[in-house]
């Protein structure tokens with residue numbers, strides 16, 4: 730999606746977007762950021778800040794906060810949500826963060842590296858790594874392709890219980906999660922004109938390594954079973970997830 734498409738979503742964000750900042754989501758990002766040593770002296774950036782869900786939290790904990798997004802509609806909402814004096818807003822594409830090169834102690838990107846072009850994904854990850862000071866920390870949330878496959882498997886099991894045959898069950902599933910929607914090799918979800926990138930864990934690790942990140946650790950953001958986050962309510966089963974990533978660049982100078 731381009732900046733104009735995000736502009737259109739900015740006024741009704743929570744109605745349309747499945748967000749890790751919604752209630753009932755188990756999101757390890759906040760505790761991780763809260764626990765960073767000496768954070769009150771650090772500069773943190775929210776890269777692809779959207780309507781500013783994370784900004785008040787960052788503003789209370791970090792010395793300086795840089796909020797970046799390429800959508801002016803999103804930035805307008807973000808400014809109205811967070812008037813803290815230590816937050817500075819920039820309209821920039823994540824594909825060019827030269828302005829912040831080597832300036833940040835902490836870079837956060839929550840479901841904002843979504844470009845369907847793999848070359849742009851790689852470029853953005855390179856740009857994010859380059860914004861960090863030596864020893865700097867990256868914390869990100871990325872849509873999970875494995876979670877999509879997991880949900881597909883649960884749906885197939887459900888349909889098997891209801892259909893006359895396995896063939897019929899498979900047909901019903903591919904109507905829902907068919908090749909029209911997902912490209913399972915490149916991890917792309919297509920809906921009308923819009924395409925969004927999802928990530929396999931092995932792919933995410935590989936791309937982050939290639940961008941220069943070290944100490945890469947993956948965890949999960951867990952979503953509740955609800956109409957908004959899933960096709961069916963599979964309460965009682967393990968939940969669907971986004972990837973929560975922690976990583977660093979280089980070593981802190983002694």
Ligand SMILES: C[S@@+](CC[C@H](N)C(=O)[O-])C[C@H]1O[C@@H](n2cnc3c(N)ncnc32)[C@H](O)[C@@H]1O
Nearest residue numbers: 735777778779782798799800803822823839841
């Ligand atoms: C799903 S929203 C997430 C917003 C916010 N991080 C949150 O979790 O509430 C994705 C955001 O990333 C921004 N975005 C996507 N691609 C971008 C790019 N290449 N450069 C700058 N911002 C981008 C969009 O404008 C949108 O505000």
